[in-house]
Amino acid sequence: MELVLLGTGAADGWPNPFCTCASCMLAAARGDIRGQTSALVDDVLLLDCGPEAPRAAVRSGRTLAGVRHVLLTHAHPDHVGPAALLFRSWAGRTEPLDVLGPPEALDLCRDWVGPDDPVRFVPVAAGDTVTLGGYLVRVLAATHWAVREGDAVLYDLAGPDGRRLLWATDTGPLSGAALARVRGAAYDAVFLEETFGTKTDHGGDHHDLTSFPRTLAALREAGAVTDGTDVVAVHLGHHNPPLPELAERLSHWGARVLDDGAVVSIGGDSIVALPLRPAGASRTLVLGGARAGKSTYAERLLAAESRVLYLATGGTDGGDADWAVRVAAHRARRPEGWHTVETADAAVALRSARDPVLFDCVGTWLAGRLDHHDAWRSGDFGAVDADVEDLLSAWRSASVRVVAVSNEVGSGVVPATASGRRFRDLLGRVNASLAAESESVVLVSAGLPVTLR
Incomplete structure (x- = not known):
């Protein structure tokens, strides 16, 4: 199957033409203009057809004359542009056309079809299976609604060549029923909506950069997404960070973002190379100052993993109420399925780990070792x-993906005490030794990552 992304933007596109936020202004300056999400498959099947889709096809060098099937996901106006049916009749097309979708979406189209137009409306609901020409369409439940609950769907599409894709827009985190239906699907490609970016205070019927990787982890756990699945984020809105930062975040989860008009060969070689998602053993050191966002960034790197060992070295620090609040905040934001181990025996934990490890943090571990041995x-x-040395040995020999967080201590003022200077020097050497044994080293400042290696 060949798929052309006619649009990759949210309902208002990206940039929103009325908005002057940094994300929109930077997108406009780059000329990165994204229309409403839609796709053309093999020049014969349209996945969603909002008002911008017909013109987007022409800009992509395609004709819609050969389209025989239109699959609508729901009745929101960025997914249903019924005037396209009128344009088709004006061009004198007499070939049969199937229009599938929830009844509410089809109702928006009926008045745009003449009495003699060869258009067949096929209402569908979650759980249905329909054959269209050489395509097998399985209809899945979306966590979204337009007019009533349950009136939005997703499409599991298998082509004549046996290749299979998941068209998952619009939706929030998938229901248990939807995940059950895709278990073992091993899709060649997944087009998963990611509307809200860093904005998390929305209704939950869309994804953001917190829920997107968790849904991806659930799809991996179900066997729907494998290491060979091309995952593309679509339905992108201006609450996302600028494109280079968004692409960097997605790459850690094995996902990517493509331009409008991009051509994707489903199950074959895509025009844009797939991102490198670390597999097997790899080591990443994340450095940063106090409140720089280093722990949050490190958690993001592993957010699409279904199981993670969170190696916490800080403990609750006795009766320190402020520290206890910080620890509780860290615990609360860890995804379900992450297992927390609070221990000072970091080397032992690294050697025995079978799941990816997040080690947070090296500074508290070192302070604990100093206290344990009464070195002061x-x-x-x-x-x-x-x-x-034992920690470095375990770090070198790690058999799983490991991410460690540590304080960057070389950029601040010189500590006023001899013990402070000794700790700074010792941690600086530990950081340098870990960095030397790491495939990736990142410095986080003001919440923004700077790749050092």
């Missing part, structure tokens, strides 16, 4: 040095 009172740091 005795002045003997030999045992601490041995623990550091």
Whole structure:
């Protein structure tokens, strides 16, 4: 199957033509203009047909004369542009056309078809299976609605060549029923909506950059997404960060963003290379100052993993109420399925891990080792040095993907005390040693990642 992305934007596109936010202004300056999400498959099947889709096809160098099937997901106006049916009749098309969709979406189209037009309306609901020419269409439930609950659907489409894709727009996190229907699907491609970016205070019937990777993890757990699945984020709105930052975030989850007009060969070689999603053993060190966003960034890197070992080295620190609040906030934002182990034996945990590991953080681990060996009172740091070497050995030999967080201590003022200077120097050396043994090193400042390696 060949798929042309006629649009990749949300209902208002990206940029929103009335908006002057940084995301919209940067997109406009780059000339990155995204229309409403729609796709043309093999020049014969349209996935959604909003008002911008017909003209987008022409701009992409395609004709819609060969379209025989239109699949509408729901009745929102960016997905249903019924005037296209009138344009088709004006061109004198006499070939049969199937229009599938929920009844509410089809009702918007009926008045745009003449009595002699060869258009067949096929109402569908979640759970249906329909054959169209050489295509097998399975209808799935969307977590979305236009007029009533349950009136939005997703499409599982298998082509004549046996290739299979999931068209998942618009929807929030998939229901258990939808995940059950796609279990073991091993899609060649998944087009998954990601509307709201960093905005999380919305209704939940769309994805954002927190829920998108969790849905991706659920699809991987169900066997619907595999290492060979091309995952493309669509229905993108201006609450997303600028495109380079968005692309960087998606790449860590094995997903990508494509331009309007991009051609995707389903199950074959795409025009744009797939992102590299780390597989097997890999090591990433994330550095940053206080409140720089380093822990949040590190959590993002593993957000699309269904199981993660969260190696927490800070504990609750006795009766320190402020520290306890910070620890509770970290725990609350960890996805379901992540297993937290609070331990100072980081090397042992790294060696025994079977799932990806998030080690947060090296600084609290080092402080704990210093206290454990009473190094400040005795002045003997030999045992601490041995623990550091043991940690580095475990880091080198890790058999799973590991991400470690540490404080960047070399950019601040010189500590006023001898012990502070000693800790800064020791942690700086530990950071440098870990960085030397890491495939990826990132410095986070003001919430923005800067790749060092």
